Amino acid sequence: MNRKWSIIVFMLLFIITATGCGASNNGQPSAEAPNGTEAASGAETPASESAPVESEQTAAVSVEHEWGTYQAETVPAQIVTLDFSFIDTLTSLGVKPVGNAGVGTTKIPEYLQDQVTEADAADVGERKAPNLEVIQSLKPDLIIASVDRHSMIRGELEGIATTVAFDDVSYDQVLDNVRSIAKILGKQEEAEQVVAGLNEKIAAVKQRIEGAPTILVAGLFDDTFTVWVKDSFVGSLLSQVGADYAFNGEKDNLEGKGEGVHMTLERLHEINPDYIMLYGDSPDKLQDNPLYQDLKSVKDGRFIVVDRNLWARGRGPIAASKILDETLAALAADSASK
Amino acid sequence: MKKARFASTAVGLLLLLLVIALLSLRFGAVSVSLSDIVKELLGGEAQVLKYRLPRLAIAVLVGINMAVSGAILQGITRNPLAVPDVVGVSAGGGFAAVIVLLLYPGSGSLLPVAAFVGAVAAAVIVYMAAYQRGGVRPLRLALTGVAVSTGFQAMITFLIVKYALSSSQALMWLKGSLYARSWQHVELLWPWTLAGCALALLGSRHLNALQLDEQTVRGIGMKVQAARLVLLATAVGLAASSVAIAGTIGFVGLVVPPLARRLVGSDSKRLLPVAALLGAALVSLADLLGRVAHPPLEIPAGILTALIGAPYFAYVLFVRISR
């Protein structure tokens, strides 16, 4: 009996030691903090396996990103993008990635499908859980990841190829990313063209807008509205054109970047913005609802139905451009009817 | 006679496991030919296998853990409903994981520890709440476990809804998948598997005895409480470590022990190894199917074990009863 108990005690000690050793040896690859406080260490070690990096000579290109600093001599040719805003950015710069991660059955965002087909960019899986095997089989020399979604597989990604990570929530961040990515790809000129084009459109929309009207973007599903917050992509984009985005959302979103908040029609009525851009279910079923009829935007004819795939999920310079186009068209129709 | 049966079953299952393992290595989003596999195993540069081999290892370990844990729990409490997932281990682990992800986003290495603690805590709550003088009634345990699990689930949903966690990878982990598991996870898990199985086998005599009804057990003069507690701790440790590494992989603990019992009888010395092999085979198979069903999308193994396990469970239970 005593012998048995001593065996048990021994076992327990064994587990604790073994687990302790295992944990301490291998705690490194996963990041502790998402924002790169480290210098080039994040990017350089795996880079020595795959991407062409000369460590002695001064690197030709050096770009800061959320997980460190990217340094390289040559321009990467095989790029895998792990989120919509990145494939959008690449496409706007005239580059096609060899692989992209999509959502569900949407591999390439709809508004880009005329420019990039599935034959060009292989499917590497869900953006929440990109298939590492597939990424590896594409033999990329650069992976562009999103800080939000991929910090947990950072180690695995860096083990395949040089990885850069960006935040892509607000419009300003997306613009910064366009410039950073362009620097990596050596396409700074194209980037400036893209940004200039966007600024033109913003100016054009600004002209059309009188004063600073309040505006909201929302999705209708069943009977609740998902309202985007001011710091989201569409929110910040619309703020740029001089509109007053009417909903700021909760400040205490810890995991960050809460995108939409659920509201009933009653709440929407309380906020009552001048413009409402709606996607999702058709608002026809709300016709008999006097709360709906009483909305300022409905009365003024400024309740506009927009494309869901673009407004809800679009992110990146091309998406911004198309959203601005639609906004301009809506405003033109608006002033035409006055 | 029994011995021969046990031996043949064990060997058969081992072969089955080997076949599944080979298929796992061969198939997936990217096909690897057999010659490549051999080349890699012999020490070449591990390409695809750097993902598949650790995954396979974890699938086997998780399968063993959950099956043995279920077998122990069912033995101690003398009823087929006592399984780790039903007693709230998974939900507790998930809840702890979500909290940790909220407070320290991106901390991959803290997660298993937190999940482990949460899982154990939940199991303790459920067990203490369901325990009554004289033991734990099957129905009461199940209902308690489900209620506590549901409660944790609701809190998880609340946190997810309020703090917009849907864009992060927290949910992927919670669903019970072997995605992006690497050798570091294997190293965290195997000591628990080894120790747990060893303890279980050492205690198999006690386990057998505990399956008799209460008076007989007392009569034998064994240290009932101590044995029960150690075995219980073993079961919870096995389950919690599995949940900590791979999330909720359900139904293994529920389906496998009865099946193993059908194959080799109730003697724990034979039941536990067979259950372990079956569990390993089931989870590996589930992971394999999840990877090849709709590549490059990976369906988490936890979902597949429920899809395979539930109908089988119904079949086993009810066909058996109606005899």
Place this chain on the structure above:
Amino acid sequence: MGASMGHRRPDSRPAALRWALAAALLLLFAAIAWMTLTYRVRGLDWRTLLSPTGNLKDELAAYTVWHVRAPRLLLAASLGAALAVAGCLLQAMTRNPLSDTEIIGLNQGAACAAVVALLLFGGSDSSLVILPAALCGAAVSGILVYWLARFGGSDVSRLVLSGVAISAFMGALTTGIILLFETRLMEIVYWMAGKLSGANWSDNRLIWGIGGPVLTAAFLLSGRLNLLAQGDEVAAGLGVNVARTRGLLGLMVILLAGSAAAVAGPIGFVGLMVPHMARRIVGIDHRRLIPASALLGAALLSAADFAAQWISYPADIPVGIVTAFLGVPFFLYLLRRNKEER
């Protein structure tokens, strides 16, 4: 208060006290109702509520009260009553005070069917699709659970077992489908937590249409339920057809819980908490227990919905989360009390 929960002794409280409690309950309900109807409604004025003027502002307030708040309040009350009585019936059926409709798998079946239907038929109007699908889903899983349980004999634990199996299966199926088609199914996650926003009069009519007859039938069966609580053999000896009664009860539970899930998504714990609270007040006689549960359930869910609406203004928290928050501690407390019983 007695030393035990009064499970075995007949209720010993004087009738006057019970009536007082009932009155207090009704007052509480009235208070909740008042708050729900009028909290933060702009431009509210008594006269315009009852007799419409041509003024738009008043019309809006009237509309808000009568067509937004009132249906929601009534739906919460009706669902609360339906779920509470379903819980009562389930607990009588399984002779176990810890049963709840969550574990029977109806909620998961409803969710699964809703998800599949959205995928196949979803178009410009999700509401049209979700409700009938959820109803069918709850019915199908209810039938499955029931058939499985009966197939194996009428032992009570088999019902729970099959419930667990069906829940897990449906749950896994739902998660898998959502994973594969996430683009189209993003918002369903909120529905699956149980929500009452967007309640309208047709939802109410559905619940009344199904719940009304069932609740009445439940009340009429009280005698048999009392007998059943004594044990199968005792009941059979006293002339109760146990198997058939159980069947009937099962059907009633499915109807109540299924229609609730269809209209508002899965809401749990009401059927667990309320019968216990009611039992403490009026004892175990089903003739009093069922109406008491219904009232208490109505009050509880209305209060929970009120909290869900305003706690996190302007966002709407699904009411199922609030009931779970209330339910779990209550359940644990219950277990500790129940320990001395056996």
